[in-house]
Amino acid sequence: MRGRFGPPPPDGGPRLQRSDGTRPQSGRPTLPGPATETVTLASGVRVEQLITGTGDPVTVFAHGLAGDIAGTRPLGSAVTGRRVFFHFRGHGRSDIPPGPWSFGDLATDLRGVADLSGATRALGVSMGAGALCRLIAETPDRFERAVFYLPAPLDGRRSDAAVQRLNRMLASVESGEAAMIADAVEAELPASVRNTPAGWSYLRQRVDQLQRDGLAVELETLWPEPAVPDENLLRAFRGRALVIGCEGDEVHPSGWAERLATLLRADLQMYDRPTVLWTNRQELRDRISVFLNS
Template identity: 80%
Template sequence: MEQLITGAGDPMTVFAHGLAGDITGTRPLGSAVAGRRVFFQFRGHGRSDAPAGPWDFGDLASDLRGVADLAGATRALGVSMGAAALCRLLTDTPDRFERVVLYLPAPLDGHRSEAATRRLDRLLASVESGEAAMIADAVEAELPAAVRNTPAGWSYLRQRVDQLQRDGLAAELGSLWSAPAVPDESLLKGFRGRALVLGCLGDEIHPASWAERLADLLGAELEIYDRPAVLWTHRNDLRDRISTFLND
């Protein structure tokens, strides 16, 4: 597993990215979190291995557990797919983490929106082509309109295209949603730590209703932002909210 450890001291927090994401996408979320921080790439992403598939969320939970156990992490943050993998881990071992943050959690029931399916299919096809222009078109579609054609947008686009051309994405990622991420959602009620769930309105890939549902199951603190692309539109508030929760 490709990993990056930053910071010093305790506690240790592990950061799990979303589908087709990478370490650079989770680092801003931990920039103000105290202690050591371990960022990693799930199987099929970056320089991490891609064992033969198909894969399921039990496999991703094993990736997350392996990194967390090796690092001695007591806290965890999961984004989208990473949040679903974290939920799967918690259904198996509800006492594994003291605190968890679920940011834009993905649905756990095995069903994905048409928008999510189209996004992944387009991205996988563009990476398979190896053509920078095709990859750039797929990545640019994920940026909010206000960010496109700005220096920040161009910098992000260039970095993502370079990373995807260099490291690629495993085709097995398309097999993940063939079954529910967790065997029984009610098992999440066994979690005895503290949880923070962060969702937003207007995101068809990460419905706010799922954030609300998970917050209820986990007995978590809940924050619903008023529009999507939270990392672009509310970056400072998001960073402060996460660090305040994990540093308390």
């Protein structure tokens, strides 16, 4: 595929070769995930998506940079109605249109998926939250409810930690080495999870997905243009919003969560430490579902 890092593994499975004997050594492939489909948006871009649940309302879930469908599914596990998870351009099996890209392009992807499914609610994670902000800035009446989980800065400026994270991930996927990819993914896990069955399962799933699908080099072109050209446009949002941030997260500064909540007149939930999806998973899922289901 043009522009995508990461050839497929030579015989299909990740090889987590570690010196630590407590970690998985077999290289056994992960179990296959649920069947996805590829849909063509009004823009002509084809994206991979997964729909779960039945009935209304419909909620669309937008993942973060270098994220995937599997990583956003836990956030919607208790949300009623249909749940639409998808891969932005350059992720998973979605298309890689010619670059450079902007958050306007990501907002077009998100809008296209939402329009096809009739979604009236949305949740965005990090980069996905930025795309959701851009969409709302353009059409403030598009969603009735919106959740912004760990919103990244909207001004086009990234912290050193954010730059290093993307560089590390792209370099590891470009190498094609499962152990290098696992190191990059593991760096994002809390220490308490790294030597647990849940941590190993997550590592294997992510290594398998990134080796299989890779990441597009065009993702580096999303910056430095601001995600939203004028933050004040967000004040026109007509729905209800929930912003969720964390103290101590270098990639997703808590100040931006507070700033976004003010602009949207949103409910704000701040956690006292990062990696909340691992450390406060049940409470996080309950908070999101109560907001979206009410």
